[in-house]
Amino acid sequence: MAISLASQVIAVSAALISLDYSHRFTARPEPPKAEYDYIVIGAGTGGATVAARLSELSNVQVLLLEAGGPGNIESDAPAMANMIIKGQWNWNYTNVKQSVGIGWKNQVIPEHRGYGLGGTSSINSMVFNRGNSRGYDDWANRYGATGWGWDDVHQYFMKWENNTDSKIVKDNPDWHSTKGPVQVSSFKNPDPIYQLMVRANNELGYPTTDINGPKQVGVAISQSFTTVRGVRSSSSNSYLEGKRRPNLDISVYSRVIRLLFKGLAATGVQYVKNDVTYVAKATKEIIVSAGAINTPQLLMLSGIGPAQHLHHHSIPVLSDLPVGVGLKNHPRIDLRVLIKNDSLVTTSRQQDLNSLTVPNLYKWFTYGSGPLSEYHNTVTFLNSRNNKDKNWPDLSVEVRLLYQPTDIQSSAQSFDDVYGWTEYLKPYANRYYFQMMPIHQLPRSSGYVQLKSSNPYDAPVINPKLLSHPKDMDELVEVIRYALYMAERSSLAQYLLPLRPIPGCNACPHTSYLYECDSYIKCQIKQITWTVYHDCCTVRMGDPYSKDTVLDPRLKIKGLHRLRVCDASVFPNIPNANINSATFMVGEKCAEMIKEDNH
Template sequence: TLYSNAEDLPSLAGFDYIIVGGGTAGCVLANRLTEDANVRVLLLEAGPSNRNVLDLMVPAFSSKATPNTPWDWNFTTIVQSGINNRTFPYQQGHVLGGSSSVNSMLYTRASAEDYDRLSRVAEDSGWSWEKVVPYFKKNEIFVAPADGHQTNGQYDPAVHGLHGVNGVSLAGFSFSVDALVTQAMSELHDEFPFVLDYNSGKPLGMDEGWSQSTIRNGARSSAATSYLADSYLKRANLHVLIHAHVLRVSPETTGGKIDKVTFTQLGRKKTIDVKASREVILCAGTINTPHILINSGIGDASALKVLNITLVKDLPSVGRNLSDHAALIGSWDRNATDTLAHWTTNTTGAAEALAQWTDNQTGPFANGLTNQVGFLRLNESSPDVQAIFEMYGDLAPGPSAPHIQLFPFNSGPFSLSVVLLTPHSRGSVQLNPADPPGPPLVDIGFYTSPADVLLMRQAVLKMLRFASAPVWKQNLGVPLGGIADIINSDVGAGIDMSVVDAYARATTFTVNHAAGTTAMSPRGAAWGVVDPDLRVKGVKGLRVVGASVFPFIPTANLQAPVYAVAERASDIIKSSY
């Protein structure tokens, strides 16, 4: 049942599990743990319901879902020294379904080597690629694309799940630019090879216009639309309360296990306590999970002392190791009418596209962010790349894993987006001493490691090489903005790297892939926050599930990795009772 008011809950006790945060991971756990009709679960979500919100349903409206909306926590980073002291909105879903309700829907699992590294680092073979693949399949129901086109040869069926919960489909609307991108790939195939399915564990290469997104029947498939669909929500043992902002968790008896969750509703002063007999599971996302932990006295003892919060457990790693993917865009003039600008800024075009979507959930609005995605390595024969590897090692998890993601963006001009998937920089989430329960201080630390400046240089050069394919001569106009400055800086001696660095520092943005603030580490290790079974170290009754548990950020967009972690976490939890 879905409740808006705590007064309507059948009781405030008697739950086996309380899940804090009805986001990507939280909805999976709520669903899986209530498969046993004898297990009672309360899911607490701070945000509103996702239902009937057009901006959360129409795939092409994903950019309208955040920032500065009721479905976003509307955080702002602190001043970022690595990017010209800029600050920017840091987006995190604040709605049932969490970030899966507001994200750009790209479905990418990362490389097999990402999970093999996780299993090595956490010293638990259960997190290896081989062991995690069944959980990807358990999550996924691979469905026909919105336009119903024939998909043979556009993906590898063996890789996908057909009987899961969360809809995934290939791009369901083609743009004229897709064929040009594919031609550029074939012209430069050594550097930009074709890959049939980047979700096979071997992602290197680019697809030919059939990117994979969490879209089902032309609409967004989120953790809320899938794992909390009516058929599950009607379970008598599943209770979901929205507008429930959790402040802290605590033991009912001092020194005992964590069994009490304290929350408020809609900014009211009055707090409400609820009790769990088995466990409290924090799924509040990478920013809010450490925020709740520290407010509960679980964190760095010296920081807690300054904040005047009673220490429950000294865990210095809480809130550290914040990792994210830095991105930038290069744009070129292009004369085309089938662009997103046409359907968004042109009122007739927008009305027609919306009418088509409303009518039968097809057309340009049924499509995701981009039709083509590339996962690429930096050019290892380049002495500059070799020099980076000598200084920092290869930051990719293995030789079959990418350093960057490259994708075209059919905005209006032609844009290429490059995303640095293997960051060396780390940031943090800390409480604001002036207002500990209020919004935390979020530092994403972009380019604070010189390694990332050097890696992004190489990523930009790779983007420019893609844009130099012969096909573009006839089909692209002049480079726009800072990209022109970079190209013009080459006066015979090669591109001036200080111009590239200046462009990167001035224009880099985040793709909101926050990860790592409650990192998984081996049982008994002094560093880290959770053990490989996702239990908070040294604290009874408390686990964390979500993007915050990755010690290294996966080399992909994060929702599929989070879904797999949450599916496996459900099995781990079930098997411990």
């Protein structure tokens, strides 16, 4: 029997009120107490995991401080992924001007970072991708991160994973778990155009694979961080929502501005909530999990960092360590390829604000289905010519379906040449297209995070030095060439409209296709390179005797006491993957080490 629109409106209204209450109830409205056993700074992927696991100890008191606010429908509905990064859930950072990406607005590349419960796990594209086992062995063997090889960290990946696809688990039972708090799910009904994309990759020699299984090279319609009910599996939804414990206080809109010390021991934090400054003390440990940008900023503001840089900002030096050094990120460009026939797009429809209709909301709340419930990519892993280990791929192409609203100029505002991009995007209005993202997964280039000033409210200086290593540039050209070939000459091409040169770039006069024109590919890199916002490696762990590390392998800051870091900043090197999975793993392992050391 059909449900009337009026009944749907009533049901949706009640569900929205319940959802809002659930999110707000996760955090306590009153200021926290003055003293705790543990204080965790940042409720992102690492921080929410650590805080939740520590609060399993009923005899300890844990405070979790988050600068942003609680979740809402935008952070829960997977299809809102492209909308949420434009709003209040983003720190809205930018990188300093690079030698590439000069076509972006003001010639600076945006850098999205999550601001709120769940951190970047509440705004990312939800791709479940652990990274190659060889990368973690490299952490241990090359960087001296003892205890972080694949055989060591595998159990912590399994500890958080709750894989809802029984076939994937059955095919690779040693590589997946169904017992963790974080659900990952497969695409229920992939659009026909996604299936054609997979087939085209198969024909070019890339088999269908489980990218989180033993063989990474190949193509997959990726699993995503979503539940079987079509809700985003952020760290907040997975570890904090509905699991409120009396010994875990969660304080939102609480921005930590300084760590406090007695000698070399961390004793507390200074934070601001509702324009009032508070101090909270920790009797056991402070865990900094503010992310790969904000963690080094906070440490440097507190006197932990390169001495010369701290002196420049008149900050007393507590410990001279290479904080902020070694920033890595995955460089990419985006190709927009129009789908010829909208009938090939069935599930991934209306992935924008137009999908927030009463019928769609009713389907999502009642059945966990409909346009709001899905957001998936295809991922193809491949190797560059330079890559010596062909089982550890260094390149990938991620592809997702998007819908271009009629407001073309709003999209064009992201670029410096607003008029040129407005004209370029006109054929995309009210159309579905593939966003094809060629990515360098193992870049050699690295940069830094520094302070702009000693004012904690000044955004830090972010310089990833993208593609500063010449081999990175050459290999990005390779993967872009592959993506262009897919769009222009593979069996997929017949279902796509021909590509046109982007504003500021010209096709070669004597070639028929863009993939044949290296000067065009290099121009694209110059104009529209940006990142997958996978910032990491700014507070690196590893050999405690190395001058390049800040942390020992137990994630303790060298030379200091009662202070650890547990987020993506601790990575010795960037995984060849979306980094959310690895950050969950760091959170799980970090929490266990804290328990081992203190209980």
